[in-house]
Amino acid sequence: MKLIENVSRHVSRRGFLQGALASGVFVLSVRFVPAPLLAAEGDATAAPFEPSLWMSIASDGTVTIVAHRSEMGCGSRTALPLVVADELDADWSKVKIEQAIGDPKYGEQDTDGSHSVRSNFDLMRRVGATGRVMLIRAAAAQWGVSPKDCTTEPHFVVHRATGRKLGYGEVAAAAAKLTVPKKEDVPLKARSEWRYIGKESNSLFDLPEIVTGGAIFGMDATMPGMVYASVEHPPVLGQKIKSYDDKAALKVPGVQKTLTIDVFKPPHMFQPLGGVAVIADNTYAAFKGRKGLKVEWDANSSPHSVYNSAPFRKTLETTSRQPGKVVRNVGDVDAAFAKGGKIIEAEYYTPHLAHASMEPPVAVAEYRDGKVLAWAPTQNPQAVQETIAGVLGIKKEDVTCHVTLLGGGFGRKSKPDQVAEAAVLSKQLGKPVKVVWSREDDIQFDYFHSVASMYMKAAVGPDGKPTAWLQRTVYPPIDSTFNVSAVYADDEMGLGWNNLPFDIPNHRAENGPADYHVRIGWLRSVANIYHAFAIGSFADELAKAANKDSAQYLLDLIGPARVVKLDLKGGEAEEDKAYPFDTARLRRVVEIAAENSGWGKKATGKGRGMGIAAHRSFLTYVATVVEVEVDSRGQVHIPNVWTAVDAGTVVSPDNIRNQFEGAAVFGTSLALFSEITATNGVIDQSNFHNYQITRMNRAPRHVDVQIVKSEALPAGVGEPGVPPFAPALYNAVFAATGKRVRELPLSKTKLV
Amino acid sequence: MIRFKVNGKEKTFDGDPDMPLLWYLRDVAQLTGTKFGCGMALCGACTVHQNGAAIRSCTTPMKDVGGAEITTIEGIPPMHPVQEAWMEIRVPQCGYCQTGQIMTAIALLKENKNPSDQDIDTAMAGNLCRCGTYQRIRAAIHQAAKQQAAKEMA
Numbered sequence: 001m002k003l004i005e006n007v008s009r010h011v012s013r014r015g016f017l018q019g020a021l022a023s024g025v026f027v028l029s030v031r032f033v034p035a036p037l038l039a040a041e042g043d044a045t046a047a048p049f050e051p052s053l054w055m056s057i058a059s060d061g062t063v064t065i066v067a068h069r070s071e072m073g074c075g076s077r078t079a080l081p082l083v084v085a086d087e088l089d090a091d092w093s094k095v096k097i098e099q100a101i102g103d104p105k106y107g108e109q110d111t112d113g114s115h116s117v118r119s120n121f122d123l124m125r126r127v128g129a130t131g132r133v134m135l136i137r138a139a140a141a142q143w144g145v146s147p148k149d150c151t152t153e154p155h156f157v158v159h160r161a162t163g164r165k166l167g168y169g170e171v172a173a174a175a176a177k178l179t180v181p182k183k184e185d186v187p188l189k190a191r192s193e194w195r196y197i198g199k200e201s202n203s204l205f206d207l208p209e210i211v212t213g214g215a216i217f218g219m220d221a222t223m224p225g226m227v228y229a230s231v232e233h234p235p236v237l238g239q240k241i242k243s244y245d246d247k248a249a250l251k252v253p254g255v256q257k258t259l260t261i262d263v264f265k266p267p268h269m270f271q272p273l274g275g276v277a278v279i280a281d282n283t284y285a286a287f288k289g290r291k292g293l294k295v296e297w298d299a300n301s302s303p304h305s306v307y308n309s310a311p312f313r314k315t316l317e318t319t320s321r322q323p324g325k326v327v328r329n330v331g332d333v334d335a336a337f338a339k340g341g342k343i344i345e346a347e348y349y350t351p352h353l354a355h356a357s358m359e360p361p362v363a364v365a366e367y368r369d370g371k372v373l374a375w376a377p378t379q380n381p382q383a384v385q386e387t388i389a390g391v392l393g394i395k396k397e398d399v400t401c402h403v404t405l406l407g408g409g410f411g412r413k414s415k416p417d418q419v420a421e422a423a424v425l426s427k428q429l430g431k432p433v434k435v436v437w438s439r440e441d442d443i444q445f446d447y448f449h450s451v452a453s454m455y456m457k458a459a460v461g462p463d464g465k466p467t468a469w470l471q472r473t474v475y476p477p478i479d480s481t482f483n484v485s486a487v488y489a490d491d492e493m494g495l496g497w498n499n500l501p502f503d504i505p506n507h508r509a510e511n512g513p514a515d516y517h518v519r520i521g522w523l524r525s526v527a528n529i530y531h532a533f534a535i536g537s538f539a540d541e542l543a544k545a546a547n548k549d550s551a552q553y554l555l556d557l558i559g560p561a562r563v564v565k566l567d568l569k570g571g572e573a574e575e576d577k578a579y580p581f582d583t584a585r586l587r588r589v590v591e592i593a594a595e596n597s598g599w600g601k602k603a604t605g606k607g608r609g610m611g612i613a614a615h616r617s618f619l620t621y622v623a624t625v626v627e628v629e630v631d632s633r634g635q636v637h638i639p640n641v642w643t644a645v646d647a648g649t650v651v652s653p654d655n656i657r658n659q660f661e662g663a664a665v666f667g668t669s670l671a672l673f674s675e676i677t678a679t680n681g682v683i684d685q686s687n688f689h690n691y692q693i694t695r696m697n698r699a700p701r702h703v704d705v706q707i708v709k710s711e712a713l714p715a716g717v718g719e720p721g722v723p724p725f726a727p728a729l730y731n732a733v734f735a736a737t738g739k740r741v742r743e744l745p746l747s748k749t750k751l752v
Numbered sequence: 753m754i755r756f757k758v759n760g761k762e763k764t765f766d767g768d769p770d771m772p773l774l775w776y777l778r779d780v781a782q783l784t785g786t787k788f789g790c791g792m793a794l795c796g797a798c799t800v801h802q803n804g805a806a807i808r809s810c811t812t813p814m815k816d817v818g819g820a821e822i823t824t825i826e827g828i829p830p831m832h833p834v835q836e837a838w839m840e841i842r843v844p845q846c847g848y849c850q851t852g853q854i855m856t857a858i859a860l861l862k863e864n865k866n867p868s869d870q871d872i873d874t875a876m877a878g879n880l881c882r883c884g885t886y887q888r889i890r891a892a893i894h895q896a897a898k899q900q901a902a903k904e905m906a
Binding site: 074282285438689693 | 779786794797838842844847873874877878879882885889
């Protein structure tokens, strides 16, 4: 069975350790639990001997490095082992990657927030460097020379004076017996000595399996004796079953039975939605059986059937015109507005989005003797443990979660509700269950990117620059997923709202309250999408109102090189200390993107135009120029995109270019096509015909990505390309057509 | 009883004739390189070859594959020039859609040995990639076309 192959390929942690210890291979004893932000600032070597968490070297020289982050396309599973291999001075062709199960001993494992490299870079360097020191010491002892007289070349310890060499595999057993050196005795390589970090030659570890069809995604995981399940969920969030008729479903060949899953107890968090599951011999029979189900839902059992997108938008907009909770205040905007002069106001609206990863939610799980074994494409295997433990009333230590490759994630797969469904059904059936969501399930029962409304107001001086800038944002917060009474987006203000980097003497940022009616969740770059849309569009509106060049005006708004003074608390304040908001870096990406695009040198108007926007998210500075052609039917084509990125120190530049090329396509989807709406609490869209994402023929023709050379701390790369794209595109549409559109997606507005 | 070939091997099927080929390949034949994405022929993740032509296996019922030669990604001897180009250009991000993309690209290059950008757009528009690797897919198809031409010259 595939799972058995899986297990032998990605040996389970326990099995791996037993095997490693039994065969006497070198097991590096570094144990460290990272703090959330500055992971490597703790002391990795202070702990007593523990079996290795991160790497081992076998006597044949095979280096096995543990990846504790999930691979959903961003490259984390490759990037961190590359860092270990670099400091270890390993030959990458002799490296195997083993995917970690969910376990707090690895520290936090949620592959989200574009922070895998940022939070683990120093730790992974130290893991590799510690191994290198131990290998050198073991070889030196064998030769009877001083370790100081030895160095390494890939996979060998070398005695400088004599040129003698010992392979890593040859000294691994001896190295394993040595005391783990202290941090101060473990030198890190100079940047100039890096073999892998920052090199163009890096490519995804799983690339050969991906192109030959052998890569194992969640959709491909199996367990011996498993059955397949497809779940009919309540159409409105929280609705309960009144009655159901499964006669027709049970007549479908291959359908075994139906089972119910209880609706969650609020807050919904990552619990199953509830509903009726069709259990079958294969996926098709389960899907077909569902079509035969007749379920009557209790209309009065949920407060969310009132949800209709058009009136809800009006509610958000009304709220956005009222004073809200102040999240940042500089100077006095009210006094500045009271002085009169030129006042400019604008309102922006962005709809719900669905993640629509190419692989829909899927998982296989087995409940046996009070314990659960699960295989899932999850961004967060520890959330799988916690969720299943909570739903089944067992200990989280009794839930083992293996992580497959993810067929996309974008934030959806940090929520493991479908894994919990598989565990709940397995407990009822007494056998392993694979739950497969259809595309319709995926789109209708997502943790949606929030619908949002923004109100902007500026007072503009005689020079065209704002003297006051008020911004107010309103949307159902992600916190509503964890707290039914949450109406303010306190946790999302750091995502591009409480850190406006513009040089404006009077500024106030506010957040207004909004109720939720669907599950709200993180989607690639999260609230930065609508915040950057409003800020980037409004900046361009002010530029045009002042008859200024948009790129120069943006630089004027950013103002002189400085560290932006922010009023932050807690974790955000700590982060700000380590990664101050540096306008010199923001200016530089704007200048590079403008320069690369030939900004100002091409004729605009008459259907052609260029737009620019810049945004810092996940500590990475990005500026994007989009070029558009609007044809006689009003259809928008994107011949070129130029993006400049300053993500600090980078591990795999080609992968970063791929991330930003992809972000331009993801940005095109949300800017031009995608919208989720609800009618009486039921989602109106269901598949790619009515929830459209970008196809090749509508994607940007050419995306140019320039990575700014930097020795600053590593920052994020998976998400930051998305936020500036939509405002840059809309600004280009204005340049091309003179039409200022203030809502996403553009397909709702007729341009001609 | 439906008789057909998968990757050159004789197969028979006597289950639900409405079962899409996709689910036969994945759940019955355990050939999981062919992916499920939409079930409506909208995304192309399930693309395989039927008698050499790219088809969407998610909407092709088993009753329609009698006598057919089906080729899945597992039936493409590695490394095909298209797969080589995919590796060299480092196309994939998550990789889930890429086997479908590659199967469509192989079928395209069989019919059109030197496709233009426009030809590629037309052939590939049915294959969605949420990660957004289209620029690299286009480049990889051009590169594979060149490699194929060079091989034929040799």
